[in-house]
Every structure is written in C-alpha cells, then in structure tokens.
C-alpha cells in the first residue's frame with residue numbers, strides 16, 4: 001500500500017495527488033510514468049509523473065477523471081492509500097539544448113508536458129509554453145508553467161481567458177511572426193497532437209508527441225500498447241511514450257483506443273452508483 | 282495391495298490409471314481445474330505398475346533427476362508423505378511440475394515401459410504425492426541454516442527465481458525477491474490458467490518461502506525502479522540472480538496486425554489470469570467479449586492451447602488453433618492437445634496467416650490464410666511446410682491471438698552493459714554455475730534459454746543457488 005500525503009483539486013475534475021514512493025521519487029526523469037492500481041480489483045493504468053520530491057520521497061500525479069479508474073483515484077483523499085504503484089516506466093524524454101523549444105499542452109496534457117518543459121529549461125533552451133483548455137476554469141498549472149517559460153501563452157476554446165482559439169492557432173501565429181522554432185513537444189488529446197504535427201510538418205521542425213495507448217503491464221510484456229510509427233510496430237510503454245510526431249499513425253492510435261468503449265461505459269455507470277462522493281471541486 | 286509380493290508380470294498387466302477429469306462440456310464453461318487428481322487407490326495401483334528397474338532410466342529423463350523409482354515405491358507402500366519428501370529432495374515445486382511438465386518428452390519418455398507398454402504415469406504420481414502432503418496440512422518447513430550475513434537479490438518471481446530464493450534462504454542467506462508485477466509467481470500466475478494450474482497451489486509455495494524468511498518486493502522493475510549496479514553498490518547485495526523470463530511477445534509482422542481484436546497471447550492471458558477480466562465488471566479490467574464470436578489462435582505451443590481454451594471458456598462459438606505445420610510437430614503437451622479437442626477446439630493444421638482484414642471501424646473481421654503441405658525434410662529432419670499455390674482464403678474471425686513465442690525483455694541488459702548477451706538478447710551464462718559475465722551476477726530460466734519449461738527454469742535456479750552459496754562462503758573465509 002502506498003500512502004497519499006496530499007490530494008487537491010486543481011480544476012474541475014482534475015486532481016493533484018502526492019504519493020509516498022521513495023524509490024520512484026529518487027529515480028524518475030522527465031517523460032516517465034507509473035502504472036497504478038487503486039484497489040485490489042482495479043485496472044492498471046498509466047499516469048505521468050508530474051513532479052517529485054526525492055527528499056520527502058514523494059511523487060505527484062495529476063489526474064483527470066475520465067472513467068472508472070481515474071475517478072476512483074480522484075475520490076481518494078489525504079491519508080488514504082492506493083494498492084500498487086510501479087515505476088518509473090518508459091524511456092525518459094530526450095532532452096538537449098535545441099535552441100527555442102515550444103511545449104504545448106492540451107487539457108490534462110499540460111500536466112504531462114510540465115516536467116519535460118522544466119527539463120528543457122534546465123538544459124538551456126529558450127522555452128515557450130502554450131497551454132490550452134476549453135475555458136478559464138479548466139486552466140491548470142499556470143503559475144508553474146510561467147515560472148519555467150521565457151514566453152507563456154494560455155489559449156481557451158471559448159475565449160474566456162488568454163488567446164481565443166486552439167493551441168495550433170497560437171503556434172501558427174508564432175511561426176507567422178517569423179520566430180525560429182527548433183523543437184516542439186505536444187501533449188494532449190489525439191486530434192490536438194495530430195493537428196500540431198500538421199502545423200510543423202511543412203517547416204520541418206522536430207516535433208515530439210507523448211502517446212497514450214491502452215496499457216496493461218507497462219513493462220513490454222503484453223504488446224497491448226503497440227503503436228505504428230514509421231510503419232513499424234512499437235511498444236509505447238518501453239520504446240516511448242514519446243515519438244516523432246511526423247511519423248506516428250494517429251488514426252490507428254485513436255481507433256485502438258476505442259477498443260473497450262462499451263466496457264468502459266459499463267464500469268463508469270456502475271461506479272457512479274457506488275460512489276456518492278463528489279469527484280468535482 | 283501388498284506391493285512387495287507382486288510379480289513383474291502382474292505389474293505389467295495393470296492398465297495405466299486414467300486421470301479423472303471434469304466433464305468436457307461442463308468444464309469448457311468454467312475455470313476450475315480440469316484434472317481432478319488420482320484417488321489413493323488409483324495412485325497405489327499406478328505405482329504398482331513401476332517394475333523398480335535396477336537402472337531406473339526414467340531418472341535420466343527428468344531434468345532435475347528426481348529419484349523416481351524410490352518415490353513411486355513409497356507411494357506403492359502407502360507412505361505418501363515419505364514420497365512427497367523424497368521428491369522434494371530434488372524438486373521444490375512438485376505439485377506444479379506434476380501438472381505442467383511435458384512428461385511425454387522427459388521422464389515418461391525414458392521409462393522402460395514406454396516402448397512396449399505405456400509408461401508409468403510419473404507426473405500424475407508426483408502430483409498426487411505433493412497434493413496429498415499439502416491437502417493434509419503436512420508440509421514441513423525445512424530447517425534454515427544459521428544466518429551467514431550475506432545478502433542476495435533475486436530478480437523475478439517465476440519458477441527460476443522462486444527455486445533459487447528457496448535454496449538460498451535455507452542455506453542461511455538473506456534473500457530479497459524483486460518482482461515487476463503486483464503479484465508473485467511469474468508465468469505460473471499470469472500465463473498458465475487456473476483450469477490447468479490452480480493459483481492457490483502457487484501461492485501456497487510462496488507463503489512457505491515467506492515463512493522461511495524470503496522477503497518479496499512487488500512493483501519493482503529491475504532496470505527501471507532499480508538497476509543491477511545499484512543493488513550491488515548502493516544496497517549492499519553480495520550476489521544477484523536474474524530470472525526475468527522471456528516476456529516480450531513476438532508478432533508476425535503481417536499487415537493488419539494492429540487492428541482492433543488482435544492480441545498477443547501474453548496480453549490476452551494477462552488480462553484474464555492476472556487481472557481477472559473473466560470476472561468483469563467485478564474486476565475492472567476489460568477483455569474482448571468472446572461470447573458467440575469466432576476466435577483464432579495462431580501457434581501450436583502450450584501458450585496457444587491455454588489461450589484457445591480460455592477463449593472457449595469465455596464463450597467463443599468457434600475457437601480455432603491455426604498452425605503452419607502438422608499436428609505431430611506441435612510443441613504443446615499431448616494432454617493439453619487432447620483436452621482441447623475434447624472441449625471442442627477446432628484444429629486447422631498446415632495453414633499460415635498472410636494478413637488480417639478489418640471493417641470500417643478497424644475491427645478485425647478475418648484472417649487471410651494460405652494452405653500448406655508437407656514438403657521435403659529440412660536439416661532438422663522435419664518435413665518443411667510449403668505453401669500450396671492459389672490456396673488463399675479468408676477465415677472469418679472476430680478475434681485473433683498471436684502465440685508464436687516470446688523474445689527477451691531487454692530492460693536489464695540495456696541498463697547493465699557489462700552483462701554479455703546473445704544475438705537474441707538472452708543472457709549468456711556458464712551452464713555449470715549460471716554465472717554471467719558480470720562478477721556476482723547469475724541468471725537462469727527463460728531469460729537464458731528463451732521460452733522453455735518450468736522444470737528447466739527451476740533447475741537453473743537451483744544450480745545458480747548452489748554456485749552462489751559456494752562463492753559467498755568462500756568469500757567469507
């Protein structure tokens with residue numbers, strides 16, 4: 001059992017959870033994730049390590065309630081425990097001094113991009129962050145992102161805060177303004193990552209995305225997380241999760257992620273009956 | 282039933298005792314064990330078939346050289362606990378090996394009765410003795426030698442790791458087992474299904490080791506959570522045994538393999554056995570709903586048999602084994618093939634998949650296959666399957682499970698560059714000691730041999746334990 005030392009909502013349905021996991025806290029690098037199992041009958045699900053405190057021996061996860069497993073986790077409070085956590089898994093982000101690096105996060109993808117943005121800054125890059133949300137209340141990690149950015153932009157779909165529009169429009173605006181961009185990291189919903197890849201493709205800018213296929217073990221043992229990159233099959237949990245955006249078959253990824261939709265709906269419905277706790281802020 | 286006064290002729294006249302099993306129609310809908318085990322009468326009768334050879338050649342067929350003639354005599358004499366203890370002198374997991382060893386290629390193959398009669402059912406008797414001991418609560422904890430002050434780390438809790446840990450802890454060493462998954466037992470837990478090997482039996486063995494003092498740490502991936510060098514240099518381990526198995530599923534590399542509904546056998550079996558998705562939604566992990574569907578498993582080994590029989594139990598209408606050679610070449614245990622047929626599994630031999638085809642939503646709808654025929658023998662003497670021109674056809678299937686074997690997971694090798702590996706990424710060892718090229722690091726089981734058997738993995742774990750012990754004690758002087 002692994003103890004939760006703090007759990008706070010950052011926005012509606014998005015919770016930051018700090019868990020005791022000293023070995024992971026000591027070893028993790030930007031871009032890596034953990035597999036967790038909330039309770040004894042729960043699924044194993046992957047979550048990116050958003051932050052860690054090696055001294056305190058804790059790691060932080062930022063979780064968006066999607067279905068049963070993430071909502072079950074978001075029902076947990078300080079002092080509760082989760083059954084299993086294993087990591088750090090996945091190949092760490094490739095970090096070097098690229099020059100000007102743009103980190104783009106969509107929704108909870110902002111949390112996944114955050115540790116890599118920190119590492120890019122530490123490596124001496126000029127860091128631009130663009131973080132998108134549907135509306136103002138859903139913007140997360142704004143102060144943290146500002147702290148690591150040379151330029152920080154927020155976009156909202158409804159225009160309630162920051163730039164009115166999508167992250168890709170902001171990126172295009174930067175490119176149109178004649179800015180030289182050497183590296184782009186994009187993490188968020190599949191349509192967003194695919195759209196970013198299309199924006200940078202004509203410019204030949206190195207663009208990396210963090211893929212979110214369905215995982216089981218997270219150690220390379222099952223092949224369930226396979227993605228098609230450059231017409232080759234890769235296991236995202238060990239070969240990734242980060243890949244060259246211009247080579248990823250996004251269609252295959254988004255199709256495969258629909259594999260268990262009826263079952264996921266059933267689990268979520270049953271959970272809604274079971275859990276009376278308000279998972280929202 | 283006086284075993285002493287029975288002539289050889291009388292012994293040879295006793296028919297081999299059939300293992301009682303659940304009715305095929307009933308069992309193909311449940312996950313309970315298929316084989317029910319011998320009764321005491323059956324076990325003694327089967328034991329009487331053994332003619333107690335002066336030169337018991339059966340022993341040479343057993344990879345760990347169990348004193349087969351002796352334990353069988355103990356069963357014939359009614360000393361079942363004595364038989365169990367005799368077996369345990371050489372095999373620490375008899376209830377498991379009695380169930381899953383490919384006996385027809387090992388001990389029972391060399392039994393003198395095999396040629397003219399039917400071999401003594403050594404595996405069934407081994408299982409009987411071990412079950413008798415466990416079910417009567419008579420398992421004795423072995424004595425543990427005084428503490429040596431030495432620390433050994435074992436990576437992986439499959440049969441190789443468990444047997445190594447078991448020997449070392451009895452020799453007085455402090456043993457910590459690191460396991461990547463949340464559950465202990467390796468393939469015995471996540472691969473081989475309950476209907477063939479009840480998980481309770483595996484857990485009973487592990488509980489026994491905990492009582493002896495073995496410390497188990499789950500959720501710990503060597504190479505990621507902690508490296509071999511860190512264990513040696515920072516955590517003070519004096520030696521390490523690597524028993525991480527062959528856990529990287531091979532795919533066929535044919536078009537359509539990433540369609541929805543195409544699984545590796547590892548994923549399918551892990552979802553069902555480890556994550557208990559056969560109890561969805563009580564357990565959260567989903568798995569393809571096989572009810573009324575057509576499922577094809579590609580391959581002919583034990584894993585393929587386990588996968589296809591699992592699909593049948595989950596309600597598949599048609600469950601096929603598709604294999605490119607003929608039945609004679611299938612590497613699966615004979616008993617599993619026999620059981621699979623009884624359960625209504627359809628065997629499509631001499632057939633090779635070329636491509637998977639799907640619908641608009643990218644769900645699998647069929648496997649394009651080519652029929653084969655047996656041609657000239659190849660170097661190994663086996664007749665090589667050759668395609669029949671123009672024989673392509675589409676086998677309609679909703680789910681495909683690829684079961685063509687596993688490679689080795691390279692995590693440890695990548696993070697420990699001074700361990701020598703083969704071209705196939707397996708770890709290279711000295712087979713007398715299981716020592717790797719790296720000082721104080723040993724390895725055994727599937728990570729060394731590639732996918733093999735439980736008994737070979739267990740034997741390797743024990744060989745390594747003996748070598749580690751010798752090394753540590755010499756160093757201590």
Ligand SMILES: Cc1cc2nc3c(=O)[nH]c(=O)nc-3n(C[C@H](O)[C@H](O)[C@H](O)COP(=O)(O)OP(=O)(O)OC[C@H]3O[C@@H](n4cnc5c(N)ncnc54)[C@H](O)[C@@H]3O)c2cc1C
Nearest residue numbers: 045046047048063064067068069070212213214215257264
């Ligand atoms: C490497 C990686 C890192 C991730 N990091 C984060 C993170 O930091 N924060 C966060 O909120 N989310 C993260 N995710 C996504 C998160 O794992 C899924 O939202 C979660 O598994 C959904 O589970 P559920 O039962 O709540 O929802 P469900 O309703 O079961 O699923 C919702 C959707 O999530 C996907 N999904 C379902 N099961 C899995 C699974 N076992 N593994 C992966 N995806 C699945 C499917 O596309 C599905 O349609 C990450 C995913 C990956 C692969």
Ligand SMILES: Cc1cc2nc3c(=O)[nH]c(=O)nc-3n(C[C@H](O)[C@H](O)[C@H](O)COP(=O)(O)OP(=O)(O)OC[C@H]3O[C@@H](n4cnc5c(N)ncnc54)[C@H](O)[C@@H]3O)c2cc1C
Nearest residue numbers: 437439440441461467468503526583726727733734735738
């Ligand atoms: C479905 C199936 C059916 C089979 N049926 C039979 C049969 O009937 N008879 C027979 O004799 N053999 C059978 N086999 C083969 C047999 O199970 C294996 O040969 C045997 O389990 C190998 O043992 P092992 O200890 O080397 O590895 P495994 O049993 O594979 O155990 C390795 C363990 O190490 C863990 N691990 C992996 N990487 C790491 C890491 N980096 N850090 C920490 N832990 C790690 C794994 O999670 C696993 O628990 C079958 C195999 C399968 C898959």
Ligand code: SF4
Nearest residue numbers: 343378382387388404
């Ligand atoms: S361990 Fe396997 S090979 Fe050896 S006697 Fe038992 S069943 Fe036969």
Ligand code: SF4
Nearest residue numbers: 331332334339392393
């Ligand atoms: S070879 Fe067969 S008959 Fe002879 S001792 Fe062994 S089991 Fe008995």
Ligand code: FES
Nearest residue numbers: 218220222223237
């Ligand atoms: S999640 Fe099983 S191999 Fe990646």
Ligand SMILES: [Mg+2]
Nearest residue numbers: 067068069264
């Ligand atoms: Mg789910």
